[in-house]
Amino acid sequence: MKNTFTFLLLICFCGSVRAHDHSIGLHGMALFAINDRIYASHLPMPQGKHAVQFIFETQLPNQYKTQLMPLLKAHKLVTVRPETFSLNKLRAGQITKFSGDIFIGHFERSGKIEHTNITFNVQNTILNKVVKSSQDNGLFYTIGLGNRTCLLVHKIGKSPSFDQIAVANCDYLAGNIAELNSSANRPVKIFELTDIVNAKTLYLETKDFK
Structure with missing residues (x-):
């Protein structure tokens, strides 16, 4: 009985360790266009869970892509405030889409919100490196x-x-x-x-x- 109880505790402990993902958070991104393609770059930090340089090609619904391309050409900075998710899962290819709000300027530095609840499809990882x-x-x-x-x-x-x-x-x-x-x-x-x-x-x- 004692061994069974210890075994169950071990299962619970291992499960809780696997379930805890330190990379979960709000991972802001910068958007830019090259030719007719749109790319997103995770906004990295020197340390912590944001210390990752991750860039990928993204596909947006056609109506939003049509509106977004002129914005990217007209403004020096366009950013995304996405929903909360695991950066580790994004890097591993386990997240293939997410929703977020598009801002002209930096969304944490008085940026102006332009579109809300837009779906971003993750198509092609360009860079995936730890800082x-x-x-x-x-x-x-x-x-x-x-x-x-x-x-x-x-x-x-x-x-x-x-x-x-x-x-x-x-x-x-x-x-x-x-x-x-x-x-x-x-x-x-x-x-x-x-x-x-x-x-x-x-x-x-x-x-x-x-």
Whole structure:
């Protein structure tokens, strides 16, 4: 009887450990468009459950995509305040869609709400990396998107750091990922001595990484 009771306690304990997911929370995102595709980037932090750089292609209902594309071209920053979910499950591909509100500007910094309760379908993961705040700054993930287009994402390092996402012309094949050293501890406008040209910053955040 005693052994049975101990066994049941062990099952309950293991079940509660598995059920507790520290990554559950409100994971804000920045939206940007490249050509006719829309991408979402999780807003990372230096430490804690938000210390993840996760970017994916997203599909919206047609009527909202038609309205959103001009907004993304007209405004420097468009963000999403999504429903609460597990970032771990999103990263693992266990969450394929979620709902959220779209803001012009930062939703936590006086942004203006534009659309509510929009469904975002997660289609194609572009980047899925944990932030390592002990490493040096200046490295960029360079990701081929096809059509001579690359996405460049700063590899967030030790403070003060920054989160920068840029698009540029390059010869990378779609899906190819490499690391590029910009030799700079600051946001980059021109990637010198490389085949990366016409770089344009799509998103930049410095306040959260001071």
